[in-house]
Amino acid sequence: MAYDLILRQGRVIDPSQKLDEVVDIGFSAGKVSRIGPGLKADAGTTVRDVSGYIITPGLIDLHTHVYWGGTSLGVDAEEFCRKSGVTTAVDTGSAGPGNFAGFRKHVIEPSAVRILAYLHVSFAGIFAYSRRVMVGESEEIRLLAPLDAVEVANANRDVIVGIKVRVGAIASGRSGTVPLDIALQVADEVGMPLMAHIDQPPPSYEEVLERLRPGDVLTHAFRPFPNVPVDPQGKVKEAVLNARARGVRFDIGHGKGSFAFKTARGMLANGFYPDTISSDVHALCVNGPAFDQVTTLSKFLCMGMPLIDVIAATTVNAAVALKRPELGSLKPGSVGDATILSIQQGEFDYVDVVGEHLCGDCKIVSEGVVIAGRWWHPKS
Numbered sequence: 001m002a003y004d005l006i007l008r009q010g011r012v013i014d015p016s017q018k019l020d021e022v023v024d025i026g027f028s029a030g031k032v033s034r035i036g037p038g039l040k041a042d043a044g045t046t047v048r049d050v051s052g053y054i055i056t057p058g059l060i061d062l063h064t065h066v067y068w069g070g071t072s073l074g075v076d077a078e079e080f081c082r083k084s085g086v087t088t089a090v091d092t093g094s095a096g097p098g099n100f101a102g103f104r105k106h107v108i109e110p111s112a113v114r115i116l117a118y119l120h121v122s123f124a125g126i127f128a129y130s131r132r133v134m135v136g137e138s139e140e141i142r143l144l145a146p147l148d149a150v151e152v153a154n155a156n157r158d159v160i161v162g163i164k165v166r167v168g169a170i171a172s173g174r175s176g177t178v179p180l181d182i183a184l185q186v187a188d189e190v191g192m193p194l195m196a197h198i199d200q201p202p203p204s205y206e207e208v209l210e211r212l213r214p215g216d217v218l219t220h221a222f223r224p225f226p227n228v229p230v231d232p233q234g235k236v237k238e239a240v241l242n243a244r245a246r247g248v249r250f251d252i253g254h255g256k257g258s259f260a261f262k263t264a265r266g267m268l269a270n271g272f273y274p275d276t277i278s279s280d281v282h283a284l285c286v287n288g289p290a291f292d293q294v295t296t297l298s299k300f301l302c303m304g305m306p307l308i309d310v311i312a313a314t315t316v317n318a319a320v321a322l323k324r325p326e327l328g329s330l331k332p333g334s335v336g337d338a339t340i341l342s343i344q345q346g347e348f349d350y351v352d353v354v355g356e357h358l359c360g361d362c363k364i365v366s367e368g369v370v371i372a373g374r375w376w377h378p379k380s
């Protein structure tokens with residue numbers, strides 16, 4: 001067996017195989033080809049000694065905004081992924097059917113990192129999200145474009161993984177659940193999952209959840225009051241437990257306004273972990289409070305979520321949400337993506353979207369990225 005790359009002697013943590021072991025990983029032809037001790041290099045093999053580091057499947061950030069230049073909220077995907085150890089950035093509704101072609105041609109196709117997308121049901125996606133101009137794209141019903149969304153989703157099934165809609169007073173004004181109901185029709189028609197954003201009511205958390213189908217994703221699930229999943233006595237709401245029982249997936253989507261330590265503490269105290277942890281990185285939160293994916297993951301680790309579950313929430317669980325089993329795993333035959341992490345000990349200051357600070361005792365740091373079986377970052 002000839003390998004293009006061997007990562008030597010890292011602590012491999014891969015929740016998809018319940019693996020936590022110091023071992024080598026060999027990559028060839030863009031894929032993981034073997035995990036085991038003492039893999040043999042030949043003249044063409046790049047060998048990296050990663051002893052002392054944690055190696056995980058390439059991290060998936062299930063909620064990002066990377067339509068850089070095409071939308072005001074977009075950040076540069078490659079720059080973000082270098083900092084974050086992310087190999088798959090999932091853009092959630094930056095583009096709608098009216099401007100998806102540009103996203104595909106100018107951003108997704110030239111990108112060294114994998115970009116997958118939820119297509120917004122609103123015609124031009126999230127088109128007016130900036131410091132000075134803020135217009136909810138789901139507020140104006142005339143912008144909702146179910147016919148166009150079906151056409152574009154069907155024509156781009158290699159990169160479009162689902163349908164996105166944003167509902168809440170900020171994103172949809174007084175339209176309530178109408179944009180959500182239209183987006184669900186599109187998702188049904190194309191046979192894809194839906195990702196629903198929620199902000200302030202209307203609609204209520206419960207009204208959104210009761211509409212979601214098994215496999216659909218609620219993002220901003222641990223947002224601050226109002227529209228929270230726990231009651232004031234610290235009990236997880238019945239509607240939340242029912243939704244999880246029937247297969248609705250709970251995603252973090254930190255962002256600028258959508259993650260509160262208080263909510264997270266209430267949920268974690270009940271043993272209710274998010275299915276996926278994502279940054280919702282965009283232009284207005286990339287310099288805080290979200291920063292990047294490893295910072296978002298660190299917050300959960302500091303709040304007591306076990307490391308194996310934190311890693312699952314950004315690898316295999318995200319792959320399940322995307323219905324892309326070849327991602328988020330280091331099983332032989334999976335895509336050759338891996339992330340090299342370290343965990344620093346010390347005192348670290350974290351902040352949520354309402355300004356609460358948390359003094360954490362650890363910090364997850366991205367030390368390197370492998371994409372499609374090649375060492376990608378850092379260069380030397």
Ligand SMILES: [Zn+2]
Nearest residue numbers: 063092255280
């Ligand atoms: Zn978002």
